[in-house]
Amino acid sequence: MPGIKGQGPDGEPLERLDDWDEFVASRYPEGESTDSGRRKRSGEAFRDYRAEARAGVKEFYKLNHAHQTLEFVEAKKEQYLKFDHKRMGIWEAIELLDTLVDDSDPDTELSQLEHLLQTAEAIREDGHPRWLILTGLIHDLGKLLCIFGEPQWAVVGDTFPVGCRFSDRIVFPEFFELNPDSQDERYQTETGIYEEGCGLGRVHLSWGHDEYLYQVVKDHLPLEALYPIRYHSFYAGHREGAYDHLMDDQDRDMFQWVRRFNPYDLYSKDDNPPLVDELRPFYEELVEEYLPGQLSW
Ligand SMILES: [Fe+2]
Numbered sequence: 245m246p247g248i249k250g251q252g253p254d255g256e257p258l259e260r261l262d263d264w265d266e267f268v269a270s271r272y273p274e275g276e277s278t279d280s281g282r283r284k285r286s287g288e289a290f291r292d293y294r295a296e297a298r299a300g301v302k303e304f305y306k307l308n309h310a311h312q313t314l315e316f317v318e319a320k321k322e323q324y325l326k327f328d329h330k331r332m333g334i335w336e337a338i339e340l341l342d343t344l345v346d347d348s349d350p351d352t353e354l355s356q357l358e359h360l361l362q363t364a365e366a367i368r369e370d371g372h373p374r375w376l377i378l379t380g381l382i383h384d385l386g387k388l389l390c391i392f393g394e395p396q397w398a399v400v401g402d403t404f405p406v407g408c409r410f411s412d413r414i415v416f417p418e419f420f421e422l423n424p425d426s427q428d429e430r431y432q433t434e435t436g437i438y439e440e441g442c443g444l445g446r447v448h449l450s451w452g453h454d455e456y457l458y459q460v461v462k463d464h465l466p467l468e469a470l471y472p473i474r475y476h477s478f479y480a481g482h483r484e485g486a487y488d489h490l491m492d493d494q495d496r497d498m499f500q501w502v503r504r505f506n507p508y509d510l511y512s513k514d515d516n517p518p519l520v521d522e523l524r525p526f527y528e529e530l531v532e533e534y535l536p537g538q539l540s541w
């Protein structure tokens with residue numbers, strides 16, 4: 245169903261799912277990242293991302309922040325971590341995700357497959373290990389949640405811990421007023437239901453494509469690949485350094501890979517579409533090297 249102006253399919257706030265990715269790239273322009281994961285603020289003209297956000301993007305964040313409660317996240321894990329939605333291999337999953345075509349401007353927009361291949365190719369060009377190239381190829385396959393019927397706000401968007409106080413360094417923090425967890429006194433401290441330094445593995449993050457794909461592939465890839473898959477949308481963590489108090493030593497060590505991966509995701513978009521047929525044999529072999537022919541989704 246074609247969306248009305250300023251609205252996506254079925255009245256969803258984003259015209260295209262990628263409007264969120266583009267908003268993040270405009271919030272964190274290329275070259276601004278720091279190795280520490282904390283943005284330098286002194287002396288830097290701090291841009292107001294609100295001015296750059298389109299109405300649809302704001303509406304999207306409002307829904308996301310209002311509905312991502314601890315209870316919601318636990319319910320989605322219950323629903324999806326039975327992995328009884330589909331059995332399929334990686335290439336079939338890529339092709340299925342690629343059927344998510346936006347109505348707005350199909351001629352100029354990159355498809356999901358093109359974004360995955362451009363991310364992977366940029367990583368390959370820089371001579372990174374094969375598992376990081378594979379990470380580029382598959383990192384957004386959790387967006388299949390859209391095809392399984394989830395609304396945009398439960399698939400994309402910055403992720404953040406639930407079950408503890410929402411940080412004001414999460415984008416559009418004012419929308420958390422609408423979240424029922426903001427009224428629950430168990431969740432109003434910095435650590436909430438967690439313990440200081442407990443490690444992110446014990447922390448529930450808002451539900452979306454990162455966590456879902458992590459759960460699908462977690463038995464097959466090295467930790468260095470799993471971290472970018474699981475946390476690439478956790479900007480309050482890897483760009484703003486807002487959740488150091490929940491991290492353990494492994495998280496601190498592995499977040500170097502989240503930070504190394506992130507620019508390839510944000511800045512590898514190129515108008516020249518990759519030559520899919522030429523690249524496919526290389527990537528089929530790479531997938532086979534790490535992953536079984538069929539996975540449970
Ligand atoms: Fe993503």
Ligand SMILES: [Fe+2]
Pocket residue numbers: 265359383384509
């Ligand atoms: Fe991506």
